[in-house]
Amino acid sequence: MRHAVLPEEAWRAAVSALPVLRGLSEEEMERLRELATLFLNEKQLVAAGGFSVDEDTRIKIAAQACLPILNLGLDCYAGWVSVIVYPGEFVPEHEFMDEAGVVHVVRDAMLGESWEHGPVVLSGADAVRCGEHDGVNVVIHEFAHKLDMLNGAMNGFPPLHRGMSSEQWAQSFTAAYADFCAKAEKNMETALDPYGAESPAEFFAVTSEAFFETPHVLQREYPDVYRQLAEFYRQDPAVRRTAEAQNPEALCA
Template sequence: MLNFLKQWREQRIIRRAPYSESEWRSAFERLPLLDRLSGDEKMRLRRLAVLFLHGKSLEGAGDLMVTNELKLVIALQACLPILNLGRDWYDGWVSVVIYRAGFTPMHSEMDEYGIVHRVKAPLNGESWERGPVVLSADAALEGGAIDGHNLVIHEFAHKLDMQNGVANGMPPLHREMSAVQWNEVFSAAYADLRQRIAHGKPTPIDHYAATAPAEFFAVLSEVFFERPAVLRDTYPGVYRQLQLFYRQNPLDT
């Protein structure tokens, strides 16, 4: 009975969604990374995006007007990682704060001598544990370019990672997955990337992935969805683990 009521409520939300067909078409056209999806997958992604937008608050910072087009472009990218997981994976927080361009938050950092410094650094996105996702509208709208970089997927991968608490590069794994194998595969790939960078060796993976295990997971999630062949060829074990976690195979088109 409860499941029936949930489905009825979701259908009602979807039927009443205030988005036109032309707005959906424009959003999908901005995101060629979704072209690989089947018709059924696109429809499921669209439904998931509507429910996501109903449950989350997308707020413009400053004088930014959050248009339907911006909402749909963000929601489609945010929901791609959970297409086969479900929106429960984004439970526990509500807000998406959107700046027109980048923003410069104040952070505390401890140096090697234990002295804490207050510093400002420009960012395009940020995810807070149990708090909002912060995005740049310009970067989100450019996310459709298949170049291995996707701000929205990156920040929402952090949200998945945080389902275990503090982001550490290991989200809650499915029952059929092995935590030992995940750790072995990711640790070896992370160490390899850091060694390559330290020795000036070329790598197709963004160097930012080497700054922390959490960033490694988020950056490689971007690559998994945008340039899957690059990830498979560079770190096949990581590709397999992400395939199992996201329950998607971007190369199976």
């Protein structure tokens, strides 16, 4: 029972409503299903704020969470257990001390949050939002933070694979981040979520969302960052999305 693969009908219904998965081959979809099954066995999806997490929501969260690690493996998400799901936006309390030693409590409404060695917190409504490709994906965003934190505090610098160059990664991301912040500061329209200008860590999460959601946009805006992410995630969503657009029927079978 524990290792039972997700039921065919429920799996198909859930993933067909997730445009971010379009273009994956049958073989990749099958591996994604296996990973999502293992993910749901290993992690606890905990409902909060009066929410109840139904099977469709569980599958949609698991499928999207496993997309970035499709070619990396579930070990990337080791060391923590809970995914807390609120019905919608939630308001966590954060305390911080200012320079005068005064402790402030901040309450900002959020769609997602990722704790080092701790839970991922998600807005259920936003996690299963079945929009078209719009570059926004709260599940991929929060799980990108998890990958970033594999080598300590999140800073936009996850552990790179052998053969990848730290210098190239830093150069690509530093240049793109500087350009992005300059545009955001001038309130220019940006092709990516302006929240990416918050910090290098958020820029990595936002470019990861775009990498899977709107790969051609990221490739056009920041081709070097796209290349680094393709090496990091060991996937090329722009190629599979182009193939799908040229031959949609073959992949609908």
